Amino acid sequence: MEGVTTTADLVPYDEVLDRYDPVLGLETHVELGTATKLFCGCPTAFGAEPNSQVCPVCLGLPGSLPVTNEKAIEFTVRIGLALNCGIAEWCRFARKNYFYPDMPKNYQVSQYDEPLCVDGYLDVPVPGGETYRVQIERVHLEEDTGKTLHVGGATGRIHGATHSLVDYNRAGIPLVEIVTRPLTGTGKRAAEVARLYVTELRDLLRGLGVSDVRMEQGSLRCDVNVSLMPAGTTELGTRTETKNVNSLRSVERAVRFEVERQGALLDAGQRIVQETRHFHEDSGTTSPGRSKEEAQDYRYFPEPDLVPLAPEPRWVEQIRTTLPEPPSARRARFAEANGFTPLDLEQMANAGVLDLVEQTIAARAAPSKARGWWLSYLVGSANERGVEPADLPITPEQLARISALEDDGTLTNKLARQVVDAVLAGEGDPDTVIEAHGWKVTGEADLVAAVEAAIAAQPDVVDKVRAGNLGALGPLVGAVMKATGGSADATRTRELLQERLVG
């Protein structure tokens, strides 16, 4: 099949970046969390019946006219200010003309040469206590498109489909596009920096309260531009744009794959084709889409149905005073309150569990326990399943409950892990799981009885221990475990044995 890249056509990532400098560009789309659409009063709830949230405006019916949602402008200004952008004093919407049934009007209302916010930056923490400053070129507002389903071809692909079905519930939902300037100088950290940038941006947007930033529901999605230039040179290479990458992990994988693919082509003396590519979640590869259309083919022109935007400077300043503290400051405060070191923080952020640890602590788990569970245990479970830790089927509240039961001695650490695994396996809440399996640590009275029985049954072992050989305790602990079906707390068992034999 044309354009398919096999692993034989790839050069390992590190090897490519020994000889080439990567240049990235990221375009992030964020669906705003307004109650209604950008130009009409239709609700924006996710998962509603197809075409139940539509009206003459978002269906593009003749005679309908759009009116701008003030909240969407406010949210966009909030995002621009939080990204240190300047806010345009005057700007307009533009029509982007194209023929594709995801917009019933045959155009999308967007912004072209007059974006609402320009020239900002976002500081992204990278491992080692450093910061990479990502320059933001522009932040603009546009309407989202409808969803198309392709019928009759293989696995829902447009290729070979006999017809398509369209749901316009999403058409007209306010969508903010955040465009970076080229990211250079990242070297081998390119893929990681891309992921960390989107992570930081997501946390910032969540803190601003402008979007629910659910990548798996498509309310945050990313287009990843990648090009390579020979190390030490400054002329930008031809770039590709990988569309609709919709998880943090995939952002990193998409960059890695394009670096490996482009490196192999350049090494073979071939040219990179400037094109749109699609990312495949299952294989972590990209494949070619259409060749990039020229911007002039969209025949942008100022939207005649809408009047210009002229955000009052006083209003903008008022919005600025309501900005929350930036994620970096919030993280520092969180670390101090819970006794975490900068390294702890970095590890949790890199593993994508910072929010989860915070929520687990908020559900009353001890900070060190919350951190330990996510970092030492659940990150591994997430990797095994190939999902983000946040998408594991266990809630911070459930984890806090298990941690509390471990703290009060109801569960041993081993049993606690079994309970976590059972919750992950979908067996229900921690208490349900414990009840169903009869997983309870043996009570103190039963434990003492088992300990005394073990001492009585093995006088020869007891003599060795009494002679000072603590290493000989093993068979006695084993006997207690056997008698209690493995539910005894090993530490407490040892304590009880020592009290009786040595203490």
Place this chain on the structure above:
Amino acid sequence: MSGAEASITREDVAHLARLARIAMTDAELDHLAERLGVILGAVARVQEVAADDIPPTSHAVPLTNIFRADEPQPTLGSAAALAAAPAAEDGRFRVPQILGEPQ
């Protein structure tokens, strides 16, 4: 569009026809290139009176910031929305095979 003198070439018309998904014969292209040239020429005369101190405008009324509150309004409902569609299936608008790639 090509040229400050507001001319439009046959190639321009062919390109626009392709973008608009309209099939045109050679005779139609010749005809339209000429007619559109006349229209553009007429509109271009505006530039003779528009001095540097007159900014281009995209709107007839000098208004800015016309907004509405973020409050849900009644929708059409899917039955009414789909009633006017040439074809529908599974609660969705049914459209013919799409040629080419999504935007």
